[in-house]
Amino acid sequence: MPELPEVECLVRHLNRHLPAEALRKISITSPRHLRREEGKPEKWGSDLRGCRLDRFSRRGKFWIMFWKPGSGRGNHPDPQPVVGHLGMTGRLFFHRERSGSPTDGAVFKHTAAIFDFGSSRLVFTDPRRFGMLTRNADVLKSLGPDPMDADWCSMTWPDRITGSSRAIKVTLMDQSAVAGLGNIYASEVLHQAMIHPAAACKNLTPDDWHRLHHCIPDVIQKAVGIGDSLSLDFSGLSSVDRLFYYGTREGSSDDGEVFRVYDREGEPCPRCGAPIQRMIQAQRSTFFCPACQPLP
DNA sequence: ACGACTGTTATTAC
DNA sequence: CGTAATAACAGTCG
Ligand SMILES: [Zn+2]
Numbered sequence A: 001m002p003e004l005p006e007v008e009c010l011v012r013h014l015n016r017h018l019p020a021e022a023l024r025k026i027s028i029t030s031p032r033h034l035r036r037e038e039g040k041p042e043k044w045g046s047d048l049r050g051c052r053l054d055r056f057s058r059r060g061k062f063w064i065m066f067w068k069p070g071s072g073r074g075n076h077p078d079p080q081p082v083v084g085h086l087g088m089t090g091r092l093f094f095h096r097e098r099s100g101s102p103t104d105g106a107v108f109k110h111t112a113a114i115f116d117f118g119s120s121r122l123v124f125t126d127p128r129r130f131g132m133l134t135r136n137a138d139v140l141k142s143l144g145p146d147p148m149d150a151d152w153c154s155m156t157w158p159d160r161i162t163g164s165s166r167a168i169k170v171t172l173m174d175q176s177a178v179a180g181l182g183n184i185y186a187s188e189v190l191h192q193a194m195i196h197p198a199a200a201c202k203n204l205t206p207d208d209w210h211r212l213h214h215c216i217p218d219v220i221q222k223a224v225g226i227g228d229s230l231s232l233d234f235s236g237l238s239s240v241d242r243l244f245y246y247g248t249r250e251g252s253s254d255d256g257e258v259f260r261v262y263d264r265e266g267e268p269c270p271r272c273g274a275p276i277q278r279m280i281q282a283q284r285s286t287f288f289c290p291a292c293q294p295l296p
Numbered sequence B: 001a002c003g004a005c006t007g008t009t010a011t012t013a014c
Numbered sequence C: 001c002g003t004a005a006t007a008a009c010a011g012t013c014g
Helices: A004-015 A041-048 A168-172 A183-193 A206-229
Strands: A025-028 A052-059 A062-068 A080-085 A091-096 A111-116 A120-125 A132-134 A277-281 A284-288
Touching: A004 A052, A004 A062, A004 A091, A004 A206, A025 A041, A041 A080, A168 A183, A168 A206, A183 A206, A183 A284
Parallel strands: none
Antiparallel strands: A025 A111, A052 A062, A062 A080, A080 A132, A091 A120, A111 A120, A277 A284
């Protein structure tokens, strides 16, 4: 589940393990992931070879790499961005060769791209192939405000959102409305804000919008804090996956983190005890408490 | 074995 | 324009 919190924790982790070496080679093993790219895949190698990976950043669910030219004073004086998205099942991790270790010379399944630094590789795997990779940073332009940005506080809900006939849960998952919320955290936010997921946006009160504005970063930042405190497996290779689904029961028993409503159909609401209900909205499961999330 | 279900989002149709 | 359905995939689980 790469929603905003997982991507944020991933980016923080990767920034702690940046390779000092320059890029030797890029292998684009899934051309499909470049479907939002304009240039040819071959150009990636010529433009980025010899560059150093300066840092990772994030916007919504997108992660962004910045590449600095190597000593050779290349054609690109400014850091070049490479933007990626993990889709549903994408993973991104550094793999270091260690002779004698079980993963020495490992070949990974479902790779989308591999960045080779010599003594380590940055591996992007994605079985379902919903993810993407591009040097076209314009893909970020359609994103709405990010709940972890400093300017979130000054954001006001635009008329096209407050006047919309869509259900609020569907709108919260619209990346042009809010960048970073996905199917899990949309349900979690609405439970905390005590708003029915099927409520039409245009029927929400100013106080509803105010609570949403407050609850979205609250839920997100708590999740980031928890994810950052765990020792996570970013590769998804171990049996217990500690990044994706770090909020569910597995791996949470001793960490105290659990989603309050997501995937909890029939269980008592942690706030009022009523059974959590499941419904389908926009072909996705929604979980909510019918007692403390009333329709307006 | 089979069908339900899964963390997303372009694209298409109205 | 805004809204909704669908397709693009491969895996897991009961
Ligand atoms: Zn409740």
